[in-house]
Every structure is written in C-alpha cells, then in structure tokens.
Amino acid sequence: MNNVETVQSKVQYKKNFKSFLNEWMILILFIGLFLISFLSLPKFRTTGNIMNILRQASFISIIALGEFFVVLIANMDMSITSIIGMTSIYFAGMVANSGVPVFWAMLIVLLMSIVVGIINGVLTVYGKMPSFIGTLTVMNIIKGIYFIYSRGLPISGLPESFNFLGAGYIGFVPFPVILLIVVAVVLHIFAQHTELGRSFYAVGGNIEAAKLSGINIKFISIFAFVLCAVLSSIGALGLTSRSLSGNVSIGENLLFDVMTIVVLGGTSLTGGRGKVFGVVIGALFLQVISNIMILMSVNTYWQWVVKGIILIVVVVIDANSKHD
C-alpha cells in the first residue's frame, strides 16, 4: 500500500517537472541565450546595450500582451498594426496641428482604440466573422482612414517633454521598462487572480463548457479585443514618443514580431493556455536575438529569415505537444 503511494507520488512529481519544463521552456532558452551572448560578445554585455534591449522590448511587449489575450480565447487580432498607426497619426495630429493638450490627446486616442476593439469584438461575436478576417478588414478600413487624414505623411512637432514616455529615465532605469513591469504585473494579477481573468482561460479552453458554467462568453470575447486594442494603443504612444512624430508606417512589420512573441511565450494558438510573464520573456528573447544580429551586422533581410525560422520552429513544437 505504502509502496503504491510512493510510486504514485513519484509519477506525479515527474509529470510536474515535465510540465514545468514544457511551460517555462522559453525561460530556460532565454537564460541560455543571454548567458552565451553575455560571455561571448563584449559589445553585448555593456550596461548601455542591455538597457537598450530592455527599452526596445518594453513597448512591443505591451502590444504583444494585448494580442496575448485575444490568442488566449482562440482568436486573432490582425488589426493591431492599424491601431498603432491610427494612434500615432491622430495623436500627433491633435497635438501638433490642432493644439490639443498631450493628456487629452492620449485619452482620445485610447478611447478611439476602445471603439476599434469593440468593433473587432462585435464582428467576431455577433457578426460571427472569423476573427482573422474580421480584424483584417478592420485593419484596412482604419488604415484607409488615417491615410486620408494624414495623406500618408509623417506629422512632426510634438513637444520635447513627450519624449519622456519612450526615452526617459527614472534613476538609471528607462521609463518604458518601469511601465512594462507595472503593466505586466497588473495583467498577471488580472489573468491569474480575478474572476474575469480566469474566464479568459475558461473561454479559450472550452467555450461551450464556459458558457454552460455561466460565463458571459460574448462579453469576454469582446473584452479581449478591447484589451488588445488599448494595449496596442499604449504601445503605439510609446513608439511615437521615441521618434517624436506621428508616422503611418510605425506599426508596419510589427504584427509578425508580435505573433512570434505571443507564441514564443508559450501561448497556445488553439486557446486556453499561456502566461503573461511568458509573453514578456518571449519579447525579451526576440529582442536579444535582434540585438545580437545587429551587433554582428547581419542585414535586415537576413534578420527576417532568422525570425521566420524561429516562428516556424516554435509553432511546430506547440502544435505537436498539445496533449500534455
């Protein structure tokens, strides 16, 4: 009897260790990658470079955290690039051209992003459009609108003080990094320790069971798209702040990196599985890879190739390890 119990607890332990490895593979890979780069590349291990990596990873992390919640409920938001462009253009336009105070302009673009999120959600939930198509359509419509507004030109003339959001420091820590830590901690608590947050996992894991357990699946789905849009918008403000100008192309090519980060972070594309901190580490991982390639003067096009291969590897691994 005792023997049986010991054996059982051992099996249990083994499984837990295996699932720990499964869940935090990215963390182990990241630590490995970091250590190797740290030891072998002198240019990599300067404080300046590391702070640079952190700063660059921060806004894309915030955007990826938005996408994370949509992927968590087994959907996809393709419109984030346009939400970023829209935020950048309208924010710069309001502040530089129309003289709206920075605070109010921020609030207005955030409200705009909420509206876009609701549209994405409603198209998916009530319009029953596959989110991939629904958000792709919304992406193009919004893109059209802000191109009409800006005629495709960048809008400069933002106040220097606004630069703090993307390039400021508190002590020796870049402000974006602090912002990311705050956002990630809040979202982690939200996802793991609130009823609403747990409902995302429930909907992503089994939407029918969630519905029959009394979860408002429509609300949760729409909420995910709103969260995604708002976080994308916050990220976009950070990116805009760094260049101090509104730019239509600011979000271009970001969708690919964002999806890579979300998946790298251990989020299952079929929904229901993933962690906030996993996504943050995914972002750091990707940023370190970019950084190394830049330090080693790999050209941009080769960087695309490498990142593409990383995404393929990660998705293949994810798709083949579903049963555990």
Place this chain on the structure above:
Amino acid sequence: MAAEKLVEVKNCTMVFPGVKALDNVDFTLLAGECHGLVGENGAGKSTLSKCIIGDYKMTEGELYIKGQSIHIPSFSVRKSYEMGVAIVHQEFQLMEDMNGLENIFIGRYEKRGPIIDWKKLQKKGAELLEYLQCDVDLKVKVKHLRTAEKQIIQLAKAMLDNPDVLIFDELTAVLQEDGIQNIFRIIDLLKAKGIGIIYISHRLDEIFQCCDRYTVLCDGKFISSGEVQDIDKPELVKMIIGRELKNVYPAKSHKFGEVLLEIKNFTAPTAFRDVNLKVRSGEVVGISGLLGAGKTELLHAIFGNHKLSSGEVFIKGEAVKIHSPQQAIKYGLGVVPDERRLLGLNMLFNIKDNTTLASMKFFKKWKLFQNHRKESEAAFEINKRLNLRYYSLLQLISKLSGGNQQKVVLAKWMLRNCDVFLLDEPTRGIDIGAKFEIYNLINELAKAGKGVILVSPELEEIIGLSNRVYVMYEGKIMDVIEGENITQEVIIQDLLGVVEA
C-alpha cells in the same frame, strides 16, 4: 438451411483498460439473413461490430470471414472492407457541402488520367440507386437532402464495392416511419441477393419486422441467440434486461416539497413542442425517449441554451425568463451535459479550476481577486463528499477517469448549491462502480431537497431512480408515469406503442 457462414466470431473477448467490453461472445452471420444484434447501451453491440470490421482488435477469440480465418493483429478496417464487410453508421459521415454523387465516390473517383470522369460516376451512381430501387437527386448538395435521403446516400456509398456483409448500426434511429419502411424494403432486396446484414437497433419491434435471427448481449456477455419467429417481445425484453432490478438503486425519497421548477408549453422548432413538466423539491424526474426524441434539446432549453419559440418557466411558482445559462444559474439551475469532455469540462484546467468554474464569485478577496486558497478548500471538501479519486487538486482534469471526471462536473454544481440539477446521461461511458456512486449521489441530492431532472437512454436507470417519468417521442411528451406504475413494461409499451402508431 445450410447457408454459408459469412461471419463467425468465436469466444471473442475485448478488454479496454479497466473494462471488459466483451466477454467470451459467439456470433454467426449467415448469407442472406438479417441478424438482429440487441442489448442495452454498453452491452457491447457496437464493440462487437467494431471488432468485426477491424476497428478494434479483439483481445482474445477467433474471427472468420467467409470461412477464412482472420489474423487479428494485422486486421484493419481497410482489410475487412476489401473482404466485403461494410458498415453504415447512424451518424452521418457525409460532406454536407458536396453533392450526393461526390459523397458516394469520395476517395474512390473514377478517373481518366488525372481528370475525374464525372460522366462515368453519374452512370455508376444511377446504377447504384437503381439497385437499391431508390430515387434521390444526386446533384443536390447533401445538406439540402432529407434525413432519409442522406441515409440512402450512406447506404449507396457502402454498397459501392458490392459487399457481402453489411452492418447497420442503429441506422433507423434518426429516421421517421416511412424512412424505416424503406430501409426494410432495401433489407429484403439485399437478403434476396445473398447479402448478410447485421442489424443493430434499439427499437425492438424492428427486430421482429425485419430480422430472421437475433443475438442478445448484456454487459458484454452473450445471452442468447436464435430464430426471431420462436420468441415474442416480452421474452426478448427480459433477455435484454438480463436480470431483475436488484438493490443497485438506493431507496427512492418520497418526501416532496414545493414545486421548484415548472415549464409550460415549451416549444422549439424541429426539436420539441408543447412540453409541460415540473420538478418538486426532493423529486427525481426522469425523461425517457428514443434517440432524436428531443430530450437533450429540452434540457438545454430549460437551461437557456436552446432557442424557444414559446414557453413559460416558473421558478418556485414565480414566472421568470431564462435566455442564457447565466440566468439559469442565477435561478438555481445546474446542468450536467451529455458530452462531458466537449460541454462539461475545460480539459486544459485542473480539478480545482473545473470545480469552481461556476462559483468563482463566491471566493473573492476584497471583492476583486480570486482567493485560490479558499477555492481549493471548497473544492477539496466537495470532492471528498463525492469520493473523488485523485492525487492533487492541481492535477489536470484530463488525467482522471471518465467516472471521476463526471463527478467533477457534478461537484461544480453542488458547490454552486443549485436547487435543480439537469442531468443529461450522467452515467454515459463510465464504469459500473462509478455509476452506482452517481446513483447514490442523485438520491442524496433528492433527499437533501433538491430537484433532479434525469435524462437517460438506459431505462433501468430511469426506473431505478425516478419518482416520475415523462416519455418523449419526436419532441412530444406522450405519457407521464408516476410512482408504482414506473416499470420497464409500461415505458417500453409507451415507446413501442408510439412507434407503431
């Protein structure tokens, strides 16, 4: 009659982990006969047919097809098909968006070079239908066809390579009377051509209408086999049930309180109509009916998860509107759906999270955060009451056995402290031991003053647990039986009487 033995099964035993699905079963199918394979759910009918077509590999025993001894380990569905064994399922395995012709020939296209030869297919399709003496428009997309016509398409597909053995697995369960008669006509046709048919059905009078011989299975064991003309319906029924109802079921509660839930004139297009039903405190109400009678839909409709065209709901005498599961839960209803993996549980969640899924709002810190410790304690308590077997509450639900998974679904609603439990086949696919535990639980719930609505295809279960039984047929309540009158005979009479009508 010295007809050729098309299929012969000797001493077949099939063991699944933890369950003996078939135990030393013998079966013989002769050429030109229709052989009825009968028994309750879980008696082993489908398992036996799957062994014959090579879908399952029998653990022990011998199989002969057309006199040829079959090497079991290398046997497969493909091989049995090549030997002329074909199966027609009750569920449609058709591509809804393709037309009938393509559905028949899918995977077996006639080609000229790389190009599909549609003309030839049309000709062959027409020949097949002529052979079956049926008239179905093969150019119409399958989703626009009637159920009976779809069934013909399935049949034609099975007939494509001229099989000698056909297995009809509850083919008629989804059909109306005229469709069933058509199937009987086809069976006669096929029999005349020397084809042997294994006919699996729940509807006993069909056995008497179209079968020559019968074989009865009960709990995986061979009970009896013989000529249909030598027996009558009551005899067959007795063989199917196999034993008297012993003390498998706990003593029913007889203390009823107020009416907890009452529905009036529940009607949903295509599912059910004019259903009236009530549950009192302390009462178990059974709903019995054949497949497709609308039982599951009715349960979902009560729970706000199926559209109604009309109907009223009263909770403790008060008229309310229930449009969503959320509202239903607020009024104290809880549902245990038939497909627990698809509808009842989140397979990615652990035991604790699945147990507390419907009651998260009761376990909060500062009204905002989830109190995981309290959740775990509550989940532990409730699962202890249910005698759940597990290592850790953080264990993934997918690692539990079916019976234990079902207990978690029940635990979810007990934790929520529901007043009325809607149970849809709560013992589907779980082993005998867990079944009894669930029976006891249902009884305990009733004794604690809860109301239970129980849907089950197993008459024994309904009889052993219910204080009142509603018999449903094609979406209508045909009879309500109470107390002492709830017997196998009465319900079967109802079900069969209705079929005859």
